[in-house]
Amino acid sequence: MAARALSCTLTLLVCSGVCLSQDLLLPTSLNGAVGGNVTFDPITIPPPPRDPISWSFGGSTIITAVGGTVTVWPLYTGRASMDINTLALVLSNLSMADAGGYTLTVNARSKQTTLAVFEPVSNVTITQNETELVEFNSTVRLACSASGSSLSFSWLNGSSEVTVGGRVQLTDGNRTLTITSVSRGDTGPYRCEASNVISNGTSRPLTLTIYYGPDSVSVKAEPLKTIYSSGSDLTLTCSAESNPAAEIQWAVNGAVLNAEGPELKLTNIQANQSGSYTCTAHNTKTLRYSSSEPIHITVMEKVSGAVLNGPTAPVIEGNSANLTCDANGTIVTTEWMKDNQKLSPSNNIVFSADNRSVSIRSVSRTDGGEYRCTLSNPVSSDSSKEYTMTVNYGPDNVRIDGPSEVEEGGSVAFLCSAESVPDPRYTWTFNGTNTEVTTASFTVKQVNFSNSGIYTCTVRNNVTGREASASKNLTVKEKGSLNGGSLSGGAIAGIVIGVLLGVALVAGLIVYFTKCAGRPKSSSRGVKQNGATQNGGDHELNYADIRHFQNNQSVLNMGGSSTQTRQGTPAMARAQRGANQGAKANPEAEVTYSDVRK
DSSP states (O other): OHHHHHHHHHHHHHHHHHHHHTOOBOOSEEEEETTSOEEEOOSBOOOSOOOSEEEEETTEEEEEEETTEEEEOGGGTTTEEEOTTTOOEEEOSOOGGGOEEEEEEETTEEEEEEEEEEOOOEEEEEEESOSEEETTTOOEEEEEEEESSSOEEEEEETTEEOOOBTTEEEETTTTEEEEOSOOGGGOOOEEEEEEOSSOEEEOOOBOOEEEEEEEEEEEEEESOOSSEETTOOEEEEEEEEEESOOEEEEEETTEEEEEESSEEEEOSOOGGGOEEEEEEEEETTTTEEEEOOOEEEOEEOOOEEEEEEOOSSOEETTSOEEEEEEEESOOOEEEEEETTEEOOOOSSEEEOTTSSEEEESSOOGGGOEEEEEEEEETTEEEEOOOEEEOEEEEEEEEEEESOSEEETTOOEEEEEEEEEESOOEEEEEETTEEOOOOSSEEEESSOOGGGOEEEEEEEEETTTTEEEEEEEEEEEEOTTTTSSSOOOHHHHHHHHHHHHHHHHHHHHHHHHHHHHSOSOOTTSOOOOSTTEEEETTEEEEOHHHHHHHHHHHHHHHTTOOHHHHHHOOHHHHHHHHHHHHHHHHOGGGOOOHHHHHO
16 A cells, blocks of 8 residues: 555656646747737647647637647638647737737646837938038038837948047937037948847938038149259149139239139240249138148250350460350350360469359460350250460570581571461571571571671561560681591692682782783772782782792691691781772672682
């Protein structure tokens, strides 16, 4: 008996545990969307048998199941169904009236759950209080609206969520976004997100129109150069940060030009268009103005027609000379060259402050040469033709080249030279008498003793007006005296014999003319002074002179001094001088020393 009781107790406990583990359990609450479906799916259900089974809403039966037969009550026909195995209720085409408590009853045991029905989010839109905003001046309010129930709102700027703070505020349950003192960075795009527990929706993006500027106004030149040559083309472009685009007005050196727009085209520019160019930007929405920093445009005329001008009068050494260089165009630098070498200033060569002229204080002959100047600026240059400066100088260092001694019967040539530009004129004198020779050379083809003397060359430069002279002393000597050796005995004897015969002939002629022709005329030949005596106009050759010639012959025959032989005796000299004096009195009857020798 006790054993049966214990067995029943254990069976009851096991059955109670199984039954308790399979008790009916429903979700606490469910959400559904208007027009949508919802499934009431029990968490746990009791084991069979489960009849009867029913679902009800607010006291109204929705569906029942008895003996495996499912019945949908008329109010929910077409909208409700139940899985007989899981007891899950499917309710479709929900409406807001379906929200409330639902009860599942199985074998007289019941559990309840709650259905919340929401209207889905739709028609999310943004509206703004102002469509044209001015930077720093305007405040904008953006309002978000949407269809749906139990909505919540949030805002996005681009891809980032809008955060509250400073100029940005959210009000009205985040439905309204307010931005004060808008800036150009507040343009957006903005989107509003509306959501509830069953759905969400996002508005179309909204971009704010915010007018700002003009700011950062600047001018650029194309092509960009420090200096432009005349005739060039360039374009100035004005840029500014501005919304809407700013209107542009141009000015140069503060004077407004009749030119508008972001580009100013300058064609074939000239030097008078140099200046500081600026542009002024005007925003018609913000009503603000802003000007650029000036851009400096420098235009230089090309250098052309370079010419070097020098003295028009002849340049004379010791005088001053000036050279000037000039050209058309804008001249910045001047460079001087002489004989292809750079000309530099010195104590004697002075440059003007602008290097356009060169002054040579005292010209020297080394200053002569080829001069050229080059005028330039940063965009061009031009060189003059070469100017030849001829420095006139002299005559200096006059000299006569030629022998100082020459033998009788030979020839002599003198060459006169001098340093002079231009070539000088030459004048020759002999013993102070003009020879009428005007060439640099003076030649005597056959000299005699009368050619001994002082030859003077006078050189004159007609440009400088200066002249200078040089002299040469020439001594004519006996033939053979410059050979450097003594004559042979035969030669000496021949010379003496010739001299004696000549003297005898002269003496005979004198006697003849004296006795036969009577008193001689004043023009008759005779020996005057040093070799003859004067007696009533008669001229006689002293017998002692002839004896001297004879004695000289004896001396020669005896091998006398070569010096005496070459020079002759005193008597011979007196005879020569007498003959010369007679020749001067009567040129037609001249008797030379050579005649006496014959």
